[in-house]
Amino acid sequence: xxxxxxxxxxxxxxxxxxxxxxxxxxxxxxxxxxxxxxxxxxxxxxxxxxxxxxxxxxxxxxxxxxxxxxxxxxxxxxxxxxxxxxxxxxxxxxxxxxxxxxxxxxxxxxxxxxxxxxxxxxxxxxxxxxxxxxxxxxxxxxxxxxxxxxxxxxxxxxxxxxxxxxxxxxxxxxxxxxxxxxxxxxxxxxxxxxxxxxxxxxxxxxxxxxxxxxxxxxxxxxxxxxxxxxxxxxxxxxxxxxxxxxxxxxxxxxxxxxxxxxxxxxxxxxxxxxxxxxxxxxxxxxxxxxxxxxxxxxxxxxxxxxxxxxxxxxxxxxxxxxxxxxxxxxxxxxxxxxxxxxxxxxxxxxxxxxxxxxxxxxxxxxxxxxxxxxxxxxxxxxxxxxxxxxxxxxxxxxxxxxxxxxxxxxxxxxxxxxxxxxxxxxxxxxxxxxxxxxxxxxxxxxxxxxxxxxxxxxxxxxxxxxxxxxx
Numbered sequence: 001x002x003x004x005x006x007x008x009x010x011x012x013x014x015x016x017x018x019x020x021x022x023x024x025x026x027x028x029x030x031x032x033x034x035x036x037x038x039x040x041x042x043x044x045x046x047x048x049x050x051x052x053x054x055x056x057x058x059x060x061x062x063x064x065x066x067x068x069x070x071x072x073x074x075x076x077x078x079x080x081x082x083x084x085x086x087x088x089x090x091x092x093x094x095x096x097x098x099x100x101x102x103x104x105x106x107x108x109x110x111x112x113x114x115x116x117x118x119x120x121x122x123x124x125x126x127x128x129x130x131x132x133x134x135x136x137x138x139x140x141x142x143x144x145x146x147x148x149x150x151x152x153x154x155x156x157x158x159x160x161x162x163x164x165x166x167x168x169x170x171x172x173x174x175x176x177x178x179x180x181x182x183x184x185x186x187x188x189x190x191x192x193x194x195x196x197x198x199x200x201x202x203x204x205x206x207x208x209x210x211x212x213x214x215x216x217x218x219x220x221x222x223x224x225x226x227x228x229x230x231x232x233x234x235x236x237x238x239x240x241x242x243x244x245x246x247x248x249x250x251x252x253x254x255x256x257x258x259x260x261x262x263x264x265x266x267x268x269x270x271x272x273x274x275x276x277x278x279x280x281x282x283x284x285x286x287x288x289x290x291x292x293x294x295x296x297x298x299x300x301x302x303x304x305x306x307x308x309x310x311x312x313x314x315x316x317x318x319x320x321x322x323x324x325x326x327x328x329x330x331x332x333x334x335x336x337x338x339x340x341x342x343x344x345x346x347x348x349x350x351x352x353x354x355x356x357x358x359x360x361x362x363x364x365x366x367x368x369x370x371x372x373x374x375x376x377x378x379x380x381x382x383x384x385x386x387x388x389x390x391x392x393x394x395x396x397x398x399x400x401x402x403x404x405x406x407x408x409x410x411x412x413x414x415x416x417x418x419x420x421x422x423x424x425x426x427x428x429x430x431x432x433x434x435x436x437x438x439x440x441x442x443x444x445x446x447x448x449x450x451x452x453x454x455x456x457x458x459x460x461x462x463x464x465x466x467x468x469x470x471x
Contacts (some may be wrong), residue, residue, distance in 0.1 A: 353418045
C-alpha cells in the first residue's frame with residue numbers, strides 16, 4: 001500500500017506528464033470544424049423546448065454578442081471537443097460565464113459568492129470551464145467597449161487568479177478546501193479597509209453601487225418575490241398571469257383544481273424524498289397552493305420552469321420554489337454521459353459537489369406528467385433567497401477585473417473540491433504560460449462568437465430561425 005506522500009508524488013507526476021503530452025501553449029489554439037453550423041446546433045436544441053418560446057430564446061440571444069454567448073454553451077462545447085486536452089477531469093459547471101456567478105444566502109444566513117447555474121454540469125476536462133470563463137470576460141468587455149488591451153488585461157488577471165488559487169488549494173488539506181468559501185460582506189469589508197481616504201473619495205460612486213448591490217441582495221426574499229409575482233383573488237393568493245412569460249397552470253390544463261392539487265401534492269411528496277430529513281420536515285409546514293410556468297434566463301428559455309407557491313401558517317409565512325427542467329448536459333455528447341439517468345439529480349449532485357454551500361430546498365423530481373404534457377426531469381430550489389448577480393454591462397475595466405478575479409478563484413475552488421487539485425496544479429505550474437495561452441484563446445473565440453451571433457441574425461432575416469420577445 002502506498003503512503004500519502006507517495007500518492008501525492010504520483011499525482012504531481014501525472015500533472016507534469018500531462019504537460020509534456022499537451023504543452024500549456026497549446027491552449028491558445030482554436031480548432032474550428034470545416035462544416036461548422038452554429039445555427040443548426042441551436043435549432044437542434046429546439047426539439048427539447050416549448051415551441052412557442054424558442055423565438056423568445058433567439059430574441060434574447062440576439063440582444064448582444066454576450067447574450068448570444070450565454071445561450072451558446074452547446075456551440076462552444078462542440079468547438080472545444082476538437083481541441084487538445086491534457087485529460088485532467090473534474091466536475092464542470094459546464095457554462096462558467098461571468099453571469100453564472102453571483103451571491104445568495106447560505107443556510108447560515110450569510111451572503112456568499114459562488115457559481116449559481118449548473119444546468120450543464122458534468123465531469124469533463126477542467127480547462128473547458130476555464131476557457132468558457134475567459135472568453136466570457138473578453139466578450140463582456142467588448143460589449144462594454146473596452147479596448148483590446150483592457151480585455152486582455154482583465155482576462156489574464158482572472159486566469160492568473162484561477163491558476164494561483166488551484167496551486168494554493170493543492171497545498172491545503174482536503175477538509176480546508178471543502179470548507180473554503182467567499183463571504184461577500186467580509187470580502188467587501190476587507191477591500192474597503194485597504195482603501196485610503198483619497199481612494200474612497202475617487203471611487204465613491206463605485207463603492208456606493210457595490211454596497212447597494214449587497215443591500216439589494218438581502219431584500220430579494222421569497223416575500224418580496226411573492227409580492228411581485230402574486231395577486232389576491234377571492235381572498236386567496238394566486239400566481240399572476242402574464243403570458244407567454246408567466247402562465248398559471250390553471251390556464252394550461254383542463255383538469256379541475258382539486259385534481260390539479262392532488263397531483264401537485266404527489267409531485268411535492270416525490271421531491272421531498274430527495275431532501276435531507278430535517279429539510280423534509282421544514283417543507284411539511286408548507287402547502288403548495290398554486291403553480292405557474294415562467295420563462296427564465298437566456299440559454300434556458302424554452303425549457304420548462306415552474307414557480308410553486310407554498311403557503312405556511314399565516315400570510316407572512318410563505319416560500320416560492322422553482323422547478324426547472326433539466327435536459328441532458330449539452331457537454332454529454334463530447335465528454336460522456338452522466339452517471340445519473342435522472343437529469344435533475346445530475347444537476348443537484350454537481351451543484352452540491354461544486355458549491356461551498358447550497359440551497360436548503362435543492363432537490364429533484366420527475367413531472368408534471370399528466371398535469372400538462374409528457375414527464376420531464378426537474379431540479380427544484382428556492383426562487384429567491386438573497387440571490388443577485390452583478391450586471392456585467394455596468395462594469396468598467398477595473399471593476400470587471402476585480403469581479404473576474406473573484407470568479408477565477410471561485411471556479412478554482414469548485415474544481416479543487418471535485419477533481420485532482422494536485423495534478424491540475426502540477427500541470428499548470430508556476431509560470432504564466434497557461435494564463436497567456438487561454439487569454440489568447442479567449443480573444444480568438446470572441447471573434448468567432450461575433451461571427452456566430454451574426455449568423456443567427458442572418459438566419460432570422462432569412463426565415464431559417466424565428467425571433468420574438470413575446471409578451
